[in-house]
Amino acid sequence: MAIRVLKPGLFTTIQDLGRPGYAHLGISPCGAADPLSLRIANRLAGNAEDTAALEMTLLGGTFEFEVDAVIALTGSLCDARLGGLQAPANTAWKVTAGSVLQFGSMQTGARCYLAVQGGFDLPVIMGSASTDVRGGFGGLHGRRLQAGDLLPTRESGAGNTRVLRQGALERLAGEGPIRVTRGAQQDWFGPEAFETLNSCAYTISDLWDRAGLRLKGEALHSLEPSQLLTDGIPLGAIQVPRDGQPIILFVDQQTTGGYPKIASVIAADIHRVGQLRPRQEVRFREVTISQAVQALREQKGLLQEIFE
Amino acid sequence: MLAREGNMKIVDASDSSLLLGFGDAISPTLHSRVISLFHALQARNHPGIRNLHPGYSSLLIDFDPLQLDHKGLAALVEQMADHPGPSIAGESVVTIPVCYDAELGPDLPDIAVKAGIASEEVIRLHSSAEYLVCFLGFTPGFAYLGGMPETLHTPRLPTPRKTVAAGSVGIAGSQTGIYPVSSPGGWRLIGRTPLRMFNPESRPPTLLQPGDRVKFTPIHRRAFDELAAREWA
Numbered sequence: 010m011a012i013r014v015l016k017p018g019l020f021t022t023i024q025d026l027g028r029p030g031y032a033h034l035g036i037s038p039c040g041a042a043d044p045l046s047l048r049i050a051n052r053l054a055g056n057a058e059d060t061a062a063l064e065m066t067l068l069g070g071t072f073e074f075e076v077d078a079v080i081a082l083t084g085s086l087c088d089a090r091l092g093g094l095q096a097p098a099n100t101a102w103k104v105t106a107g108s109v110l111q112f113g114s115m116q117t118g119a120r121c122y123l124a125v126q127g128g129f130d131l132p133v134i135m136g137s138a139s140t141d142v143r144g145g146f147g148g149l150h151g152r153r154l155q156a157g158d159l160l161p162t163r164e165s166g167a168g169n170t171r172v173l174r175q176g177a178l179e180r181l182a183g184e185g186p187i188r189v190t191r192g193a194q195q196d197w198f199g200p201e202a203f204e205t206l207n208s209c210a211y212t213i214s215d216l217w218d219r220a221g222l223r224l225k226g227e228a229l230h231s232l233e234p235s236q237l238l239t240d241g242i243p244l245g246a247i248q249v250p251r252d253g254q255p256i257i258l259f260v261d262q263q264t265t266g267g268y269p270k271i272a273s274v275i276a277a278d279i280h281r282v283g284q285l286r287p288r289q290e291v292r293f294r295e296v297t298i299s300q301a302v303q304a305l306r307e308q309k310g311l312l313q314e315i316f317e
Numbered sequence: 318m319l320a321r322e323g324n325m326k327i328v329d330a331s332d333s334s335l336l337l338g339f340g341d342a343i344s345p346t347l348h349s350r351v352i353s354l355f356h357a358l359q360a361r362n363h364p365g366i367r368n369l370h371p372g373y374s375s376l377l378i379d380f381d382p383l384q385l386d387h388k389g390l391a392a393l394v395e396q397m398a399d400h401p402g403p404s405i406a407g408e409s410v411v412t413i414p415v416c417y418d419a420e421l422g423p424d425l426p427d428i429a430v431k432a433g434i435a436s437e438e439v440i441r442l443h444s445s446a447e448y449l450v451c452f453l454g455f456t457p458g459f460a461y462l463g464g465m466p467e468t469l470h471t472p473r474l475p476t477p478r479k480t481v482a483a484g485s486v487g488i489a490g491s492q493t494g495i496y497p498v499s500s501p502g503g504w505r506l507i508g509r510t511p512l513r514m515f516n517p518e519s520r521p522p523t524l525l526q527p528g529d530r531v532k533f534t535p536i537h538r539r540a541f542d543e544l545a546a547r548e549w550a
Contacts, residue, residue: 090330241377
């Protein structure tokens, strides 16, 4: 039993919570760009929260269900329609065999998630079903979806669907500037660079994907004349190439790199990076490591409380 | 053994990672400290540690900050650096067959001209040295190999190729490396190996690991074709 891809959308891949443990072999973590939305979609659909789901980008796809399925849509609102009727988001609902579910453009963010109760019947490679497009493995044939693809679904077990509490998503969403902590090469930058990063608005450029988001705005200049020896890159690191225009390195990032890292997006705000769109304005605010860890702890707590 | 001739610098690289720095140079001594600690941490297999990223002279530890904290991990790492366990350095040498045919290594003549030597001499030099896997990065299984004879040092191409075939052996600056998967790339190509450097289905998925030693053996085109057919079947 399967879901047939009639139109793939702009960039649709299978993602779960990623593939940690292989960075020393040059293998990126991959996984959902907005892991909170993925986890919520799975919990709504009655799945384990790390079950693989569809991640759609900017423009969603069109899918024909060859089987009855319980699904949940989360992330950006995207004008999803089932036979002309608005398809509900952020709740579990049943799609009957033969239905065609059509997604439009993302309206409130960059990505939406479609979780299917039972999950997709796809191979788990190195502990994850996530698509690694650069490595050409994982997901469905190691690539983004194409028209005509068949996504095999698993028998949905006796998964218990969940219901979100009123206002739960708003409390999780986060607002204001994206929070960052100082990065590995913080010594390479003077107070002016941090002042700039903390106060200026940046625009997300069109050079934007799961590997990195290139920003445009006030240049950040390193005071260090020498070149950095290639070192490891943490998820969400903000690296500064010669032109001073920062780049947020993201889930499909290379595991090592040779540009100085001024800062790093905090773990609790990574999901917000996954919803940033090209040409959108973004601001940053520096916090301490302990504030960042506290934010992550609070987020974890909230995630336990958002369902009825 | 972990040398203690220099201090290890520990920096909070993010709310979920520490960067351990051993110095600012590409040197076998600094690198051996990276690899020793990398092996020790791998053996330790701490559940809070998610990823280890060795570099030339640094090691990034990515961890779950709800399971481990920066100070605690830093203390653990310093203790491990002071009291290293038995070395499990890979002393074996991985031999990689390479066909240096003109078709598979289109930039070999350029390198010969720049170095002022014959193409055969490029092949002899490249395949006589022993290399060290400094780290892997760029794409799954892409090993940055140090130890290339200085005569062969050549800057990367001014404009990268849009596609480089899997198995291509290239040179960039003082480094040589092998493209494990087809990707864009700016290294100058001198040959190709029939071996699969990255196979997601294999355990481990990459032929090379950080700290491995590598030698290249020249093979003829016929041997390349036969081996490639078997390897990629």
